[in-house]
Structure formats: C-alpha cells, structure tokens
Amino acid sequence: MWSYFANPHKFMRLSDWLAPLFYALGAACIAYGLWQGLWVVPKDEYQGGDIMRVMFIHVPAAWLAMASYSALAVASFVWFVWRHELADIAAKAIAPVGAVWTALCLATGAIWGKPTWGTWWQWDDARMMSVLFLFFLFLGYMALRAAMDTRQKAARAGAILAMVGAINIPMIKFSVDLFTSLHQDASVITADGPKMAAVYLTPLLISALGHSLLLGGLMLTSMRTEIRERRLARLRARELEAF
C-alpha cells in the first residue's frame, strides 16, 4: 500500500481532483460552522455567555494543531523507516500549515482567556505552555530543515526532531488532568463520551471537519508544489550537466 501511494505520478493524478474537492467541502463545512457559531446556537451562561462562541474556531484549531503534528511525526517515521520520498514531501508540507493552526489556537485561546480567566496568558500553565512548545516544534522543524545543505540531511534531521517531539502530543492532551490548569477539562474526547450538548457538539464537529479538509487541501497543494520544485531542480541540474 505504501508503495502505491509513494509514487509521485499517482499522487499528482490523485491530488489533482482531491485537493479542490477538499477545498470545496472544507469551505462549506466552515461556512456552516460560522453560521451556527455566530447566528444560530444559543449562548451558554454556564460557559460565560456569548464568549463560548469562540469555541467553534478555537477547538478545531487546537485539534488540528495536535493532529497535524501527529501527521508530521507519522510521515517522518515512514520516511525514516522506508525512505519513501513522498513521506518526506508530506512532512515538509504539513509543518507550515500546522504552525498556522497552532498559532491560531494560541491566539484564540489567549483572547478567550482574557474575559474568562482575567488573563491573556499564564506562564506556569501546563496546557498553554505545552501548546506553545508545539508551536516552537513546528518552527524548529522548518528552521532545522532550512539550515541543512542537502535534502537528505534536511529530511533526516527533521524526521528525528519530529519523532522525538511527538512526546509533546500526549502531554498536551493530558496536561489538564495531570497538572493544575486554568484550562477546562476535556468535554468532547473523554472516556465517558462527549459531555457537551448536541446543539453545540454537532456544529463544532462539522466546523472541525471543515478545518481538517481545508488543512488537508492546503497540504496536498503544498506537496504538489514541492514535487514540482524537486522536478525543476532535477531538470536544472541535468541542463547544467549537459552544458
């Protein structure tokens, strides 16, 4: 299966129609989430009134920050073990979009925190710090790759960092259970099932699906760009050799 999907030609054919489909479905789901979040769902006095509407953007951003880093670590592992170039291309493509969604999670979390907890940020809060560390992992991954002089070295160094950094993902998830945190406990992904009312949960899940599809589409487009860049580099090298 890996070998089938590792073929860049097959990937280009598949992603040619898959990426636009992801964009269209993602935009529709996000639009539905926006409409529900801003116009339809009633405010929840228990959650601080209207400010809980931030949930429809903050929570998908938080999930995708973790999911995109997990995908980065898995792609890195696949490259590290099987040396499939497409896995390295995927890892390189995930990092910048993952960093954007992590930054969005941090920013919207800070904005939500001010009226709810009375502070934008708390330096000794495990949840906040572990997500900030995740953001730095994304930046570090990109900086490390950029600092290497060959593609192989960049892929190897990046893969090691991505795999080691994956330890931060369970730290983020369980930080609110293991440490004292201003952040509320998990209310969707829990052992006993979601604790959230369906009126909030359904639009939240659809919004999260929209963000996932959009991020997936951007990742596919970035992978296509990277494949073209590598093809371009090969053609230029061949021209130089011929010259």
Next chain:
Amino acid sequence: MPEFDKNAAYIWACYGLGALMIIGAALQVMLAARAARRKLAALAANDTEDA
C-alpha cells in the same frame, strides 16, 4: 449582524484573526503553487525551443 453581550469585541477578534490567518496561509500556498507551475512550464518551453 448578530448581537452579542459585553464580550462581542473578543468574539469578533477571534473570528477576524481566524479568517486572516487561514486566508493568509491559503494565499501563500496558492501563490507558491502557481510560481512552481509557471517555472516548470517555462523550463519545459525552453527545452522545446532548444530541441
């Protein structure tokens, strides 16, 4: 436009920032894709001329 309680500014700031960051990321990805496509097409055209 929907009307919110005293925290309206925070809500709009979150949604505005979200739109800005996501549209910015999408634009960056699309522009990079277009540039790569054009460079590859230009190189292929040069190769055809040389041949």
